[in-house]
Amino acid sequence: AQKITQTQPGxxxxxxxxxxxxxxxxxxxxxxxxxxxxxxxxxxxxFLIYQGSYDQQNATEGRYSLNFQKARKSANLVISASQLxxxxxxxxxxxxxxxxxxxxxxxxxxxxxxxxx
Amino acid sequence: ExxxxxxxxxxxxxxxxxLTVTCSQNMNHEYMSWYRQDPGLGLRQIYYSMNVEVxxxxxxxxxxxxxxxxxxxxxxxxxxxxxxxxSLYFCASSLIxxxxxxxxxxxxxxxxx
Numbered sequence: 001a002q003k004i005t006q007t008q009p010g011x012x013x014x015x016x017x018x019x020x021x022x023x024x025x026x027x028x029x030x031x032x033x034x035x036x037x038x039x040x041x042x043x044x045x046x047f048l049i050y051q052g053s054y055d056q057q058n059a060t061e062g063r064y065s066l067n068f069q070k071a072r073k074s075a076n077l078v079i080s081a082s083q084l085x086x087x088x089x090x091x092x093x094x095x096x097x098x099x100x101x102x103x104x105x106x107x108x109x110x111x112x113x114x115x116x117x
Numbered sequence: 118e119x120x121x122x123x124x125x126x127x128x129x130x131x132x133x134x135x136l137t138v139t140c141s142q143n144m145n146h147e148y149m150s151w152y153r154q155d156p157g158l159g160l161r162q163i164y165y166s167m168n169v170e171v172x173x174x175x176x177x178x179x180x181x182x183x184x185x186x187x188x189x190x191x192x193x194x195x196x197x198x199x200x201x202x203x204s205l206y207f208c209a210s211s212l213i214x215x216x217x218x219x220x221x222x223x224x225x226x227x228x229x230x
Contacts, residue, residue, distance in 0.1 A: 043224045095218075105218070
């Protein structure tokens with residue numbers, strides 16, 4: 001079974017500073033994808049960034065980067081130059097790809113990020 | 118615009134009164150899924166569908182039913198809702214196979230009293 005662990009229920013960061021949100025995962029499958037989603041107070045789920053298990057380089061999307069450490073099974077999200085609009089719940093998720101079919105997206109419990117002015 | 122449309126956004130109902138939450142996607146995605154979100158638990162999968170007439174249970178299927186008669190639609194049915202089904206529900210879709218993320222609907226906040 002797959003499992004995602006986010007150990008930080010809440011985080012605070014000062015505006016314009018960088019912040020790292022932790023995520024560790026557990027799977028025995030060699031082929032998987034890791035995702036981060038943002039959920040603002042309005043409730044929608046917004047896709048941020050994706051990392052494949054065979055990708056050699058860490059994924060980046062604008063101010064978001066994913067610090068992928070495969071041996072440690074961690075996939076931390078780094079947000080650079082935080083903005084007030086980054087205040088939201090952030091979810092780490094994993095999708096295992098095996099036997100020619102994609103399985104469900106398994107989510108962590110989330111980290112509530114608050115950006116302080 | 119490519120999207121997943123859920124209705125209604127908000128619903129308050131009474132225990133035992135059957136309800137259906139609709140979900141429709143316009144991206145020709147094979148894979149569709151329902152999740153519920155509860156504080157401290159993240160999102161947990163209720164049911165999923167790999168294609169028309171192919172559905173399977175997720176992690177928390179008890180008390181829910183689904184159907185997939187058309188590729189674009191994947192309704193969630195609560196035959197006899199109970200207060201422990203009060204939650205935020207998301208429908209999502211994606212291409213399969215591969216490492217694709219989901220496109221989520223806007224969510225349905227259900228309250229069962």
